[in-house]
Amino acid sequence: MILWQRILMVGSGGLLVLGAVIAMHALWLPTKAWLAHELISISWQHYRETGQSLKPWPWADTTAAAQLSFLRLEEDIVVLNNADATSLAFSAGMIAPFNRVDGESTIAIAGHQDTHFRLLANIKVGDEIKLTTADGQARYYQIFDSDIVEQSAMLSLEPDQGGLVLVTCYPFSDLTNLTSLTSDSPLASVERASQRLLVYALPVYKQPVYQPPVK
Incomplete structure (x- = not known):
């Protein structure tokens, strides 16, 4: 085998290895997000059933604290007990001292x-939100207003x-879906x-007005 053929074979093998590494990295990110979501859900269910908080993974510095349910959008989010950068990488989190x-x-x-x-791009004034705590208590809230402030502004x-x-931060990274917002959306004039x-x-202090459609 002449030299250039050997070089070509080695180069092709290197490209295959590089391609495999890139593919594995690309697959790892969504897999990591999915796994974190599942572990946080398990942590939340354990908290609901036993009253004892459980770290979603051994080295986590946060635990599940509550669940947000956006009734019209039919979306649920498990909320963590703090809002530091590490926690927010995996789910929404409560901001101390308002926790x-x-x-x-x-x-x-x-x-x-x-x-x-991301779903806040599609909320409207009047939408109802349910907050469920570990003891099973459900508290209902209704959106009435919104505001845009500087990132440096104190809460x-x-x-x-x-x-x-x-x-959350604004604007949303992809504004294409905001074109469907109606005038009663808090984001319509932002x-x-x-x-x-x-x-x-x-x-x-009542049962929610919105009822999901029967499927």
Whole structure:
């Protein structure tokens, strides 16, 4: 075998190995996200059934704290008990000191706009949200307003108003799906800017108005 044929064979083998490594890396990212979601769900179910918090994986520095349900969108999110950068990589998280789920305190929850809080691009004023705590208590909130603030702005909330505030970055990374928003959406008149979106909801002391369609 002449030299150039050997070089070609070695080069082809190297390209195959490189391609395999790239493919494995590309597959690992969604697999990691899926696995984290499943482990967090298991952690939440354990908390619901036993009343004892459980780390989703041994080295995690967070645990499941509650579940958010967006009734019209039929989407559920397990909320973690803190909102540091590591926790937000895996799910939405409660922002201290607004992380008391006693039914009277204001609760603030943050999430990334390109993953777990992506659905905030499609919420509307009047939408109802259910917050389920580990003891099985369900608290209902109704969205009434939103605001856009600078990323550097401090989160100024009254701790004892009993409301719910959802926080994410704005704009959303892909604005193509915002064209379908109706005029009653809190995002309908917001200009494109690198800021922070705050969605405000007040408690409603009743069963939810929205009922999912019968399938």
